[in-house]
Amino acid sequence: MGLLILVGAAALLVALAPVLASALGPRAGWPIAAGLAACTAGAVTVWNSGSLEQSVPWIPSLGVSFSLRMDGLGLLFAVVVLGIGALVMLYSASYITEKRPLAFYTLMVFFAAAMLVLVLADDLVLLFVAWELTTLCSYLLILRSGPQAVRPATRTLLVTAMGGLCLLGAVALIIARTGTTNLTDALASDAWTTDPAFATSAAVLVAVAALTKSAQFPFHAWLPDAMVAPAPVSAYLHAAAMVKAGIYLLLRFADAASASPAWPVILIGIGVLTSVMAAVFALQRTDIKELLAYSTVSQLGMLVAIIGVGGSHAMLAACVHVVAHALFKSAGFMYVGLIERRSGTRDIRELNGLARAMPWTSLMLALAALSMAGVPPLLGFVSKEAIFEAGLDEGAWFAVAGIALAAVFTASYSARLVVHTFGGSPMKLNAPRGTVSMASAVSVSALGGALLGFGAPLLEGLVRPAAAAASGEPLGEIPEVYLWHGFNTALLISVVVLSIALALILGRQRVGVLLDRPLFPGTGVGAVNRVHDLIVAGGRRVGDLTRTDQPAAHLAVPITLVAVAGTAAAVTTGGWRSGAPASEPVDFGLLLLITVGVISVIASSSRMGAVISAGIVGFSVALWFFVLGAADVALTQLLVEFLTVVIIVMVLRRLPRTFRPRAPRRRAVTAVVAVLGGVAATIATLALTGRSTLSPAGEYYLREAENETGAANVVNSILVDFRALDTLGELVVLAVTGLAMSVLLRSRRALEGPEVTIDHTALDDATDNLVFLRTLARVLVPIMAGFSLYALLRGHDAPGGGFISALIGAAAVGAAYLSAYSDRWTQRRMPYLAIAGSGVLLAAVIGFVGLAKGSFLYPIKFTVLGYEASTALVFDLGVYLAVFGVVLAAINLLGAPTDHDEDDEPAPLETASFEEGQP
Numbered sequence: 001m002g003l004l005i006l007v008g009a010a011a012l013l014v015a016l017a018p019v020l021a022s023a024l025g026p027r028a029g030w031p032i033a034a035g036l037a038a039c040t041a042g043a044v045t046v047w048n049s050g051s052l053e054q055s056v057p058w059i060p061s062l063g064v065s066f067s068l069r070m071d072g073l074g075l076l077f078a079v080v081v082l083g084i085g086a087l088v089m090l091y092s093a094s095y096i097t098e099k100r101p102l103a104f105y106t107l108m109v110f111f112a113a114a115m116l117v118l119v120l121a122d123d124l125v126l127l128f129v130a131w132e133l134t135t136l137c138s139y140l141l142i143l144r145s146g147p148q149a150v151r152p153a154t155r156t157l158l159v160t161a162m163g164g165l166c167l168l169g170a171v172a173l174i175i176a177r178t179g180t181t182n183l184t185d186a187l188a189s190d191a192w193t194t195d196p197a198f199a200t201s202a203a204v205l206v207a208v209a210a211l212t213k214s215a216q217f218p219f220h221a222w223l224p225d226a227m228v229a230p231a232p233v234s235a236y237l238h239a240a241a242m243v244k245a246g247i248y249l250l251l252r253f254a255d256a257a258s259a260s261p262a263w264p265v266i267l268i269g270i271g272v273l274t275s276v277m278a279a280v281f282a283l284q285r286t287d288i289k290e291l292l293a294y295s296t297v298s299q300l301g302m303l304v305a306i307i308g309v310g311g312s313h314a315m316l317a318a319c320v321h322v323v324a325h326a327l328f329k330s331a332g333f334m335y336v337g338l339i340e341r342r343s344g345t346r347d348i349r350e351l352n353g354l355a356r357a358m359p360w361t362s363l364m365l366a367l368a369a370l371s372m373a374g375v376p377p378l379l380g381f382v383s384k385e386a387i388f389e390a391g392l393d394e395g396a397w398f399a400v401a402g403i404a405l406a407a408v409f410t411a412s413y414s415a416r417l418v419v420h421t422f423g424g425s426p427m428k429l430n431a432p433r434g435t436v437s438m439a440s441a442v443s444v445s446a447l448g449g450a451l452l453g454f455g456a457p458l459l460e461g462l463v464r465p466a467a468a469a470a471s472g473e474p475l476g477e478i479p480e481v482y483l484w485h486g487f488n489t490a491l492l493i494s495v496v497v498l499s500i501a502l503a504l505i506l507g508r509q510r511v512g513v514l515l516d517r518p519l520f521p522g523t524g525v526g527a528v529n530r531v532h533d534l535i536v537a538g539g540r541r542v543g544d545l546t547r548t549d550q551p552a553a554h555l556a557v558p559i560t561l562v563a564v565a566g567t568a569a570a571v572t573t574g575g576w577r578s579g580a581p582a583s584e585p586v587d588f589g590l591l592l593l594i595t596v597g598v599i600s601v602i603a604s605s606s607r608m609g610a611v612i613s614a615g616i617v618g619f620s621v622a623l624w625f626f627v628l629g630a631a632d633v634a635l636t637q638l639l640v641e642f643l644t645v646v647i648i649v650m651v652l653r654r655l656p657r658t659f660r661p662r663a664p665r666r667r668a669v670t671a672v673v674a675v676l677g678g679v680a681a682t683i684a685t686l687a688l689t690g691r692s693t694l695s696p697a698g699e700y701y702l703r704e705a706e707n708e709t710g711a712a713n714v715v716n717s718i719l720v721d722f723r724a725l726d727t728l729g730e731l732v733v734l735a736v737t738g739l740a741m742s743v744l745l746r747s748r749r750a751l752e753g754p755e756v757t758i759d760h761t762a763l764d765d766a767t768d769n770l771v772f773l774r775t776l777a778r779v780l781v782p783i784m785a786g787f788s789l790y791a792l793l794r795g796h797d798a799p800g801g802g803f804i805s806a807l808i809g810a811a812a813v814g815a816a817y818l819s820a821y822s823d824r825w826t827q828r829r830m831p832y833l834a835i836a837g838s839g840v841l842l843a844a845v846i847g848f849v850g851l852a853k854g855s856f857l858y859p860i861k862f863t864v865l866g867y868e869a870s871t872a873l874v875f876d877l878g879v880y881l882a883v884f885g886v887v888l889a890a891i892n893l894l895g896a897p898t899d900h901d902e903d904d905e906p907a908p909l910e911t912a913s914f915e916e917g918q919p
Contacts, residue, residue, distance in 0.1 A: 003054045003068040003120060006042050010082075010113040013039070017109045018102040028105055029093030029437070036086035036112060043078040046070055053122070060855060062125075064181050069122035072465025072475075076319055077119035077248050079462060080326050084240035084445075085112040091334050091441035092232045094434050095341070103144055108236065111137040115241050119248055122183045124171045131167055131209075131245065135160045138242045142229045149228040155528050156222045160242075163212025163219070167249075170205035173198065187256040196260070203257035206249060207266045214246030214300045217274040221524025224281075224293040231337025234289065238296045239330035247300065247322060250307045251315065255472035258310050267308025272402030275301030279409035283416070288346045289336045291413060292329070295372065298410060299325050302403050306387050307470075309396045312478050316467035317386035320481060323459060324371060324383040324449060331368035331445035332417075335361065338438045342429040348416065352424035361439050364446035366418050371449040373414035373501070374407060374494065377483055378453040381494070386481075388490035404493050411501030419505065456483045552670060559677040566684030586627055593620045606658050608649075615645050631799040632715045639807035643887060646814040650894035709796075709859060709872065716801040720872040720879070724857040727875075728843050731882040735836045738886040742833060745893045777819035784812035792880055796872065802879030809880070810887035817891055830892050836885025843878030846871050 013035045020028035046052070047070060055067040070078070089108065096104060114137055118130035135157065143153035175181050177198045178189040192199045215223035223243065227234060237243065250267065257263045275298045282294035303321055306314050338361060339354070340346050354362045371380035384407060391400035432439075452459060460481050468475045485491055546554060597620060600613035618641035625634030662670075701714050701722070711717035719727050788809035795801030849871055850858030859872040 002051045003046060003070060004056070006039065006046055007068065007113070007117060007120065009035075009039055009042060010109075010116050014106065014109045014113050017105040021102045021105040022100055025099050026096040026101060027093055028101070029089045029091070029096065032105060032109060033086045033089035033093070036082050036089060036109075039116075040079055040082040040086060043070070043075060043082060047075045055122070057854075058123075058126070062181070064125045065123055066126060067122040067182065068117075068120045069184060070120055071469040072467070073248070073251055073319075073469040074120050076322065076462055076466035077244065078116055080240050080244065080322065081112055081115040081119065084326050084330050085109075085236060087330060087441045087444055088232050088236045088240075088334070091235070091337070091438050094437040095230070095232055095337055104141075107137055107141050107144075108232070111141065111236065111241055115245065118245055124175060124181045124183055124186060127183060128164075128167055128171050131213075131249075132164050134242055134245050135164055135213075138226070138237055141233045141237075142226050145229050145233075152222075152225045152228050155525065155532070156226050158532060159212055159219050159222045159528065163209040163246075166205045166212070167209035170202050170209065173202050173205065177202075183252075187253065189256075192256045192259045199257070199260040200262050203253070203260040203263045204266065206253045206257060207263065210246035210249040211270060211304070212246070213249070214243045214304065215297050216246075216270050216301060216304055217277060218524075218527070220274060220278060220297050221528050223297055224290055225525050225528075227287075227289050227293050231289075231333055231340070234293075235330045235333035235337075238293070238333060239326045243296060243300055244322065244326070247303050247307075247318075250304065251318060251466075251470040254307055254310065254315065254470050264308045264310060268305050268396065268399050271301045271303070271305025271308060272399060272406075273301070274298070275305060275406035276402055276409070277301075279406045279413070283409050283413045285413075286348045288339070288348060288351075288417065289333070291348075291417070292332045292336065295332075295410070295413065296325075296329060298406055299329070299372075302387060302406060305399045305403060306390060309391055309394050309399050310471075311390065311394050312467060312471040312473040313386070313390035313393050315470040316463060316478055316481070317383060317390040319463040319466040319470070320379075320386050320456075320459065321383035323452070323463065324379040327445050327449035327452070328368040328371040328380055331364060331442050331449070332372070334438065334442045334445065335365045335368070338435060338442060341435060341438070342432065343427060344430070348420045351421040351427065353422075353426035355422035357426035357429050361442060362422055364439075364442050366422075367446040367450045369414040369417045371446075371453070373411035373498075375411070375498065376453070376494075379449045379456070380453075382453055382456045382481065382483055385485045385490050385494060388493050389485065389488070392489055400493070404497055407494075407497045408500045408504070411498055412504045415501065415505045453483060456481045556673060559673055562684075563677045563680035566680030566682075570680075570683040570687040584627075587624070590620055590624045590627070594624075607652050607655060608657070610659075611645060611648050611652065615641060618644070632713070632801070632804065635799055635804050636807065639804065639811055642811050643807065643814055646818065647890050647894060650891070710861070710868075710870070711872075712797040713795060713799065713801070716795045716876075717872075719801065719803070720796075720875050721859050724847070724859075724872070724875060727879060728840075728847065728857070731840045731843055731879060734882050734886045735840045738833060738836045738889040741886075741889055741893060774819045777815050781812045781816050784808055784815065788812065792876060793873070795876055796870075802876035803883055806880040806883035806887070809884050810891075813888060813891055830888055832885045832889035832892055834885075835888065836882050839878045839881025839883070839885060841878075842881065843875050846875045846878065 013032065016035075017028070017032060020031055024031070052070045053068070055065045058064050058066040085108070089105075092104070092108070098104065111134065114130050114133035118127060118134060121127040121130055138160070139153050139157040142149050142156055145153075174186050177191050177195065178186045180186055180189075192202075212219040215221075223238075226237070229237070254263075278294045278297035278301060282291050282298060285291040285294060299321075303318055303325075306318050306321075336346060339351070339358075342358065343351060345351065367378065371378035374380045374384035387403060388400060391397075391403065457480070463481060464478045465475060467473075467478045471478075546557070548554075594617050597613050597616035600616065601610050604610040604613055618637065622634050622637035622641060625631075625637055701718060705714045705717045705722075706712055709717045709721040711721065788805045790805075791800035791808055792802060792805035793800075795805065847857040849860060850856055852858075853860055857875070859870040859875075861868065861870040863869070
């Protein structure tokens with residue numbers, strides 16, 4: 001069994017989860033738990049088989065691979081992620097009450113799969129992607145808990161996403177400095193020891209990313225805030241998934257990042273502060289779930305601090321505590337869900353007599369609490385002793401003292417869970433029916449923490465290789481794991497810690513008075529909300545600068561930027577070159593025609609006149625392109641102009657006939673801005689295009705396009721061969737535009753203007769008036785449709801292609817619309833969204849066909865009926881459908897009839913009422 005098969009099995013389980021949930025309901029937790037348990041066994045099998053590295057190309061052009069590698073650290077976290085996941089799924093089979101919990105099981109298994117990829121990733125890009133997937137999973141799992149979970153889920157996403165940005169910065173920095181995306185090679189680079197600036201920058205970014213994920217100060221508030229999530233989500237998130245991702249990242253980078261002096265300072269300082277602070281907060285809480293949440297923050301602080309200490313002993317202590325924490329914390333959170341189901345409350349003050357009401361489950365909680373408190377001979381004691389010994393060996397007295405103080409409070413709140421709930425008369429509980437798997441999962445976790453304390457050496461095969469991988473030391477240098485550490489300073493510290501904790505428990509009445517009062521003027525959640533509100537308020541103030549419906553206000557910014565950029569381009573390029581080709585007389589004639597058109601647009605007082613004048617400019621530019629030899633561009637411009645005029649006329653029907661009068665001062669400002677923008681754009685054009693030679697990219701396309709793709713039309717080959725992925729992205733944008741236009745125009749009724757009566761004219765009768773146009777359309781529309789197909793097929797060798805041919809086809813539709821008697825023509829059922837969507841889908845699917853040749857969208861040649869073609873033609877067909885569908889949507893939606901149009905045949909003009917401004 002290889003790593004790819006292991007990850008594939010987890011992905012298959014993700015795909016099966018909704019099917020199982022649909023068929024079995026909550027009981028789907030049983031087969032899913034079995035699947036995760038099988039994956040856990042598979043991870044151990046892979047480790048024993050020695051097949052520890054596998055890779056397949058992912059983004060070859062960037063050197064990014066789907067690389068997986070299992071070292072000791074990967075094995076440890078894979079076992080924790082999959083093993084605890086199996087227990088949580090077993091627990092969920094009884095906890096979940098939804099009849100069809102598809103979303104829950106799918107997200108939980110996806111969470112496990114994302115964590116598995118994260119801990120096995122041997123590529124920095126893959127590591128980052130998996131990291132962000134865990135963020136998304138946690139957000140969605142919290143969010144689906146109900147309306148009350150919206151704000152906590154949002155706060156969780158904001159904090160952890162910020163950490164994701166820091167990790168992205170670290171990944172980019174490391175790749176740029178080391179020259180590789182391979183995680184193992186990047187961490188082994190000499191740059192960590194030879195470049196202090198790089199090492200410090202990368203270490204700080206990684207540390208911040210991990211601290212946000214592991215809920216360390218000042219990012220700690222999101223974890224207790226996320227307790228609105230159900231018990232299985234909390235158990236998995238706290239014990240094995242989300243928060244452990246941050247610990248894994250610190251352990252993975254510990255050896256390399258420790259070259260920076262900032263690394264231990266940040267980790268030890270933040271870790272100690274968080275562990276003590278969160279332990280005190282936990283001692284204040286009466287909600288068991290909230291108490292355990294702050295306990296997680298505190299325990300993670302201990303882990304962060306000991307990782308900052310560094311060294312093989314510290315890494316071993318951290319790895320042992322990862323296992324201990326996973327067991328006692330999963331047992332604790334699953335117990336909370338069980339007791340809430342049986343009693344209806346989580347408040348310590350309302351729970352009593354549980355030792356007699358739930359003897360077995362209460363015993364399991366006691367084992368978990370004792371392990372969390374570090375009481376011998378449980379696994380929590382083994383890991384705590386290892387932490388103390390590691391700190392003492394490295395001389396990290398500050399870390400030891402801080403962790404010891406946190407341990408005092410840990411033992412105190414652990415005892416509080418037992419003392420306040422076990423004694424007294426048995427309270428009335430709901431029947432235990434349907435909670436067997438819940439109790440079983442709690443028992444496995446709690447007993448695991450107890451038995452592994454006695455059998456600590458059994459963990460050596462799991463934690464010693466992990467410590468070796470994290471510390472960079474040989475396996476032989478890693479100390480052994482054992483329960484009895486002997487009479488030493490670490491044991492003395494443990495005795496002192498437990499003694500002080502016992503004193504606090506006995507004097508809990510006096511201590512409680514001190515802890516009942518707020519320790520700080522605010523809360524972490526309040527701080528997050530305040531920062532969020534300040535960011536939103538700042539964004540609103542920035543938005544106020546351009547929050548207007550006036551197009552001129554929005555156009556002023558790009559026009560000004562064009563002016564500045566154009567002037568800068570002219571200055572930096574040294575002005576226009578003398579090698580530019582000389583102008584021909586026809587150029588001056590076309591320039592004069594364009595000038596007349598622009599002046600007409602400015603001088604026009606009616607909207608229709610402005611559209612006609614703008615059309616003159618557009619058609620003149622198209623003609624100029626033809627003169628210059630850019631047939632593809634000219635044809636595109638010509639078709640766009642035609643369709644633009646058609647669509648603008650449709651919009652103008654619902655606008656006033658004339659423009660609103662503008663103040664002289666505003667007209668003057670507009671004129672100045674326009675002139676400056678135009679002059680700057682002209683200078684920039686002359687500076688950037690007045691060259692005697694092409695750019696290297698242009699020369700390459702001209703030289704290699706036909707050899708590489710068999711295309712004589714360089715423009716089309718660039719669109720569908722060289723840069724097909726860009727084109728695919730543009731198709732998606734087009735399709736989304738068509739969808740947005742459809743939703744907007746269908747969801748809001750068009751506003752009608754006042755009815756006006758127009759005097760009788762010679763143009764009254766639409767039937768007679770359209771004779772010429774309808775006669776011409778009968779001939780022209782089929783020809784245009786045929787030419788549209790012809791232009792599609794010839795696009796690889798001559799002017800044409802998917803975009804141009806789609807515009808020709810759309811122009812045929814526009815001609816048919818213009819020759820119709822009325823706007824009722826657009827009420828025909830035209831599946832424009834389906835056409836556009838099928839184009840995008842076809843283009844995407846044909847991209848995957850290219851994988852047969854090694855890369856996405858790679859063109860593959862084939863022969864049909866003696867005609868040699870390639871998949872680029874099929875891709876071009878997708879372009880055709882997407883463009884045609886969006887233009888068809890515009891005509892169909894904007895050309896819809898107004899409410900006063902009653903019949904397909906127009907009424908006489910004397911009795912017809914027209915909207916103001918209708919042409």
